[in-house]
Amino acid sequence: MQYGTLLISKAIEANDPNALLRFNVSEADFQTQGERKAFRYVMDYAEKHRGQAPTAEMVANEVPEFQPDFNIEASYDYLAKNLKDRAAEREFIELMNGRIDPETNRQVQEPQLEKRFIEAQKSGDMGKFFEWLTGQAESLKMRTSVRNSVGTDIKRDIDKFKAEYENRKAGESFRIWRSKFDFVNKAMGGYVSSNVYVIYGKSGRGKSAVSLEEVTNCAMQGANVLIWSMEMGWYEVLVRLYVSISGTMGVTTATLDGVDMEAGFNSRDVRQGKLSDEFEAGFMEFLDRLNEIIPGNITVRAVDDEDFGSRTLRDLKSDIIETKADVVLVDPFYYLDYEANTSKTAGGDAANTSQKLRRLAGHTKTTIFALTQADEDDEKETEDGARELKLPQRKDVKKTKALLEDAALLIAVDTNAKEGRGLIGLNKGRDGGEGEVAEIIYLPQIGVVKQPEMGAGAADVFEF
Structure with missing residues (x-):
């Protein structure tokens, strides 16, 4: 015919x-x-x-x-x-x-x-x-794709809307993943599938540590997590994950400013294979129990993996499908193999990649965290010589400004590991929360990255 x-x-x-x-x-x-x-x-x-x-x-x-x-x-x-x-x-x-x-x-x-x-x-x-x-x-x-209508008709497609509503009610169509930091949940309700969230900060200021805390927390809620680590090797990433999880469980106790708190294994000792006999036995038992500890799963693709030479968005999509990922961490965004610069403009390759990453989140219904750097500026110290914590602003997003437009939320990070403290702030919140900041305890070497409890567990949140 x-x-x-x-x-x-x-x-x-x-x-x-x-x-x-x-x-x-x-x-x-x-x-x-x-x-x-x-x-x-x-x-x-x-x-x-x-x-x-x-x-x-x-x-x-x-x-x-x-x-x-x-x-x-x-x-x-x-x-x-x-x-x-x-x-x-x-x-x-x-x-x-x-x-x-x-x-x-x-x-x-x-x-x-x-x-x-x-x-x-x-x-x-x-x-x-x-x-x-x-x-x-x-x-x-x-x-073979046949399109028989344009978009969704507000009157004709009521049944379509009702079906999607029921799916969302049952948690089948999309998911909301709770942040580890309560002020994020209060400000914008958590992280929604099909969105891109950008975490940024200056070099060495904790953006990777904070993002690992977030995706680990998603795994604890049952998410399948895929981590594309394009700066750290697989062993370093796993050390950080294990220490974070053990900190959440409180396998040991640490003291900060005279206050005892639950903590995890020491990352330096795990990294170097120098745990004491007692802690090593406890650490090995902890590893053997991971299957029952973590309801979801975490898959790590790292810079030293031999089969990780190609880092296109097509490769990322393939890994998402293969691992059935719900949550994805791209660390950092600017180490992806950029898409072609079809616009022939300065920065067009990064902008095109950012736009397609946003589409990928929608097509795969995943929650994607993309990390990027903030521009450096002059440091300020207090009278006693301590470095003043200062969150980067929107304009400080480095590498690609397209992330400003494509992200559902910009999360600014600044930390001081020596003093055990840090700040997390929300910029450009599509679902609310813009301008809010929370202080955090920042001791990633023992798996403690969290908001301090105040009174009955209230969050120390203020606006800037």
Whole structure:
């Protein structure tokens, strides 16, 4: 059946050429030269004549090789879906066998699948072949996509809204992950899936430690967490995670300003393999119990992983799907392999990557934390020589300003590990909370990064 001919004929007969646009039909979907010429003519005519279709006689006169068929009972949706299915089949066959020019019967494109496979074998890099193959599969999948409406109609799609409401009520459509820091939850209700949250601060000021606390807290709520650590090695990341979790459990006690508090294992001793016999036994028992301690899971991809050479958003999406991730940490954003600078403007590659990261969060329904640096400025010290804590502002976001626009929330961090204190502030809160700041206890070396308890556990929150 000539689905292309039937679809164009239906659009002509119904004087509805825009149907071809509504159903996402393109010239490449049609099989014959006559259908392609007829499609171009109908669309050009409609553009010049306010959406009107040419008559059958006009089309026949302009495109003699196109023979319309007005004996059509099938719907637009049915015809468009079958047209696209056939187009995808042809594209796959061309990958396998090459492209043949139907007019000259000559091969104009050699088989790509076999060619790419042989090249990958010779180079010893099968990963690139599978990356290319995955891209082709995604392209073919998109080829079969039929769009039959634009957006969501406020009146017509009430049932769609009700279904989504019930899904959200049941916690199936989206999730809200509680922050470890109560003032964040009070200010904006936690972290919502399908959003990007940007944590930023000056170099060495605790943004990685704070972000690890947040994603670990999500795992404790049952989330599958994926960490892309592009600065730290896997062992260092796991040390920080284990120490953080042990601090939450309170495996030991530490004292700060005369106050005892629950703490975890010492990260330096774990990092160097120098735990005392007593603590080592306790640490090994702690590791053996992780499966029952953490309701969710954490997967770490680190800078020293041998198979972590490619860091594109396509690779990230693949890892999200593979690990069934709910929460993702990208540390730092500017170490991603940036998307092409299609705008040809300064910083366009980073901006394009930021926009696509936001789309990725939406498509995968994940909560994504992206880390970036803040610009450096002059340090200020108090009279006794202590460094004054100062949170960076919006304008201080470094590397890419696009993150300002694409993030649901900017989280500013400044800490002083020597003094065991820090500040966390909320900037540009799409869901509220902008301008709020909380003091935190910052002793990451023993797994203590938290808001201090005041009175009946109230948070020390103020505005700046």
